[in-house]
Amino acid sequence: MTPAVLIVRPEVADEPLVRAARAAMPAAEARVTDADVRTVCPRIAxxxxxxxxxxxxxxxxxxxxAECSLPGRAEAYLACGVNCPGRCRYCFLRTCATVPHPVFYANVEAMAAELDAALAAAPDLYVHLGHILDPLAYPFLSPLIGAFAAVLARHARATIELRTKWTAIDMLPAPPPPNLRVALSLAPARIARRYEPGTPSVKARLRALALLAERGYRAGVRLDPVLLFDGWEDDYAELCADILAALRAARDADIVLGTLRGPPDLISMIRAEDPGEVLRRGEFVRTHGGKLGYPRPLRxxxxxxxxxxxxxRFPVRVCGEPDDAAADTDGGARR
Structure with missing residues (x-):
């Protein structure tokens, strides 16, 4: 993805990641400034x-x-930026991000040093890269991913899960690090077209998933959020078949499921934009962690x-549900 405007804060203008960004995206208009973004770009989305x-x-x-994955294991996420160029209508960042535009931090060495210290203090930490951003959304981010992978190589008991909707898997470190999992976020094509504008097609994501498996990466599939619309069973059954086909070569993969949920402000936004589609499946109720979601029997x-x-073939975990809901899926761990 190439932005229309690249705003560089003066204090990072000489950082290697900034030079990489400018080289990788020559079509982007670069401006080195401390000015407010909306002042610099008042008419740009x-x-x-x-x-x-x-x-x-x-x-x-x-x-x-309420969002943790693995009982008994500490989990964290990397705040090396926020937002992405996708415009997913269900994204929780719509109501809680402090800025509306994508931001990435460029002082890679400082961030790598902090990650190193965190993993030294918590050797079994499970770290999410992709919780509040997409690490494959821009072509210049390979050095950032590589720096984190180099830290991870010194901490064999830790794991980083890189979660993405983008398909630029050539940006990943090679050979595949044994404690890096790369997870593709997927949805039925009909849902992706309507609710995930600006992101790669589901067909392209499935191709990327298959390539990950063929190249020996620890793969992941994230169906979160699952959106329930009229005819959802047929669409999701087709997607499940496509996922299993993509994972045919995988030796290590896991799958995480989670139904649509969010704070009241987010659900209200989705309802206002699309009152007759994914929110028609019964009145939304309070769910695990105090969020609103589909009624429990439907979930x-x-x-x-x-x-x-x-x-x-692979373990299935459940996200955003109490323990008994995970057990109800025949053995999945709670996420």
């Missing part, structure tokens, strides 16, 4: 802007307990439906 800034604060942040039906089709 936020998703067409990219800001490169200096990382300040905490890079490694604990994941909210369980959908999770069981998917687990039965996907859990034949």
């Amino acid at each position: 936020p998703w067409r802007i990219l800001v490169l800034d200096r990382f300040k604060g905490d890079l490694v942040k604990p994941l909210a307990p 369980r039906k959908a999770l069981r439906f998917l687990a039965e089709r996907l859990g034949t």
